[in-house]
Amino acid sequence: MTNMLQEHINNIIDQVIAYRRHLHRHPEPSGREEATARWLATQCRRLGLIVREHIGGHGICARMQLDPGLPWLALRADIDALPIREQTGLAHASCHDGLAHACGHDAHSAMLLGAAATLRQLRQHLRCNLMFIFQPAEETCTGATAMLADGLFSEIQPEFIFALHVYPDLPAGTVGLRRGVMCAAADLFEVTIEGRGGHAARPHECTDTILIASHMIQALHHIISRRIDAQHPAVLTIGEIHAGHAANILPDKARFAGTVRTFHPEIHETIRAHMQRIIHQTAESWGATAHFSLKQASPVLVNDPLLVDACAEVFAQYLPACRQIELDQPSLGGEDFAEFLRKIPGALFRLGTGAGPQTRYPLHHPRFDIEENAMREGVGLLCALALAFPHLQKRTASPIHTLC
Incomplete structure (x- = not known):
């Protein structure tokens, strides 16, 4: 079977690369993946799959049903792009200015196809029915929840679910595995400061919302370094700030937003409490009003340990040349595949795509790219x-098996 699988992958890899390049040229942002979803649905129908569209927005579920009596396995890819101006210089670079597949979702979708x-x-060698899930809005951590709420599994509940994510820090030809916690919980927060605007020459008559925002941002970053035990990883990042329209006017409003990432609920609650106190007390001390919101974008992603053990055995048998790397640390990146794993046992794996200078850039970088031949291993792992x-x-049939 190993040789047969490799032969089929050799026959399909050029098409997979073509799939990826098409998607790479035509990125669409989270929640607006209409053309992407339409194209993916067309490809799935050409493969003879039963396609359901518009699940939780632009989500797709394509099914390969061999026998109604067989159990189901789900494989998932995300499809959205990022609001980044691509700087790769590739011939198949984004044709939509300000949008780019800088997190590898084009490769994920191509490998799933x-x-x-x-x-x-x-x-004829399968002993399960298959569900291929193309999920929108991963970058905003809303797509998985929306698909579940829209009845993705209302008719059919798969027994297991798996996904891959490309990873430039691992060399091409490798797969990263981890048991238990794989990715952090991610929260999105937003702060709006309102005060009295006015002339830049008379700041004493105004409420300087930009200055207030700067004080808040400095203080918020000190939460991690001075309020959280360094043995418990946590990250607070400000990624967005907006205020003002002219150099000689103090604006009456400033807004900034960011993320908080943690592994433990108690750490999350400590950070939230300190954020709320700092924001409101700082605003009050300057005579301004602050509005603070924080919501969970995605929960902690937990890989089923027994399933990862079983998958490691499967990968060694079917893809002996694909080197397995045990990941000793979880990622502080968020991933809403975690929402599926709350419902169904499964795991997320990291696919190594690093190979030389062109592919050394990290996820979400304007020059991010992958070694396309690494998609051979990706297709092989999924198969x-x-x-x-x-x-x-068989490996997870123990009566004491529970999702950790």
Whole structure:
């Protein structure tokens, strides 16, 4: 089976690269992936899949049903792009100025299409039905929740669910595995400061909302370094700030927003309490009013340990040349695939895509790119999980098996 799988992947890889380059040229932002979803649905129908569209917005679920009596396995990819101006210089660079696939979602979708095409050719070897999920709005951490709320699994509940994420810090030809906590919980926060605007020559008659925002931002960053035990990782980042329209006018409003990332609920609550106190007390001391909101974008992502053990065995059997790397630390990045894992046992794996100067840039960088040949391993890993479904069932059949 290993040789047969590799032969099929060799036959499909050029098409997978073409899929990825098409998607890379045509990025769409979170929640507005209309053309992307339409194109993906068309490709799925060409593969003979049963396609349901517009799930939780622009989500797609494409099904390969072999036998109504068989259990289901779900494989998921995200489809949205980022509001970044691409600087790769690639021939297939984004044709939409200010939008780019700088987090690899184009590759995720291309590999899932490639896996669907390959597994259709190998369907006589399958012992499960397959569900290929193309999820919108991952970057805003709203797509998974929206798809679930819109009845993604109302008719069919898969037994397991898996996903890959490209990772430039791992070399091409490798896969990163981790048991238990894989990604941090991510919260989005927003602060709006309102005061009295006026002439820049008479600041004493105004409420300087920009100055107030700067004091708040400095103080908020000190929460992590002075209020949180350094042995418990946490990150607070301001990624957006807006105020004013002219150099000689003090604005009556300033707004900034960012994220908080933690692994433990008690750390999250400590940070939230300090943020609220700092924001409101700082505003009050300057005679301004502050509005503060913080909401969870995605929960902690927890990989099922027994399933990861089983997957490691499967990967070694089906893709012996793909080196497995044990990830010793979880990521502080958020990933709303966690919402699916709250419902269904599964795991997220990191696919190594680093290979030389062109692919050294991190996720969300304007020059981010991948080694496209690494998608061979990506397609292979997804196919192996489907082909070895009975082994996954057997290894997780213990009555004490619970999702940690």
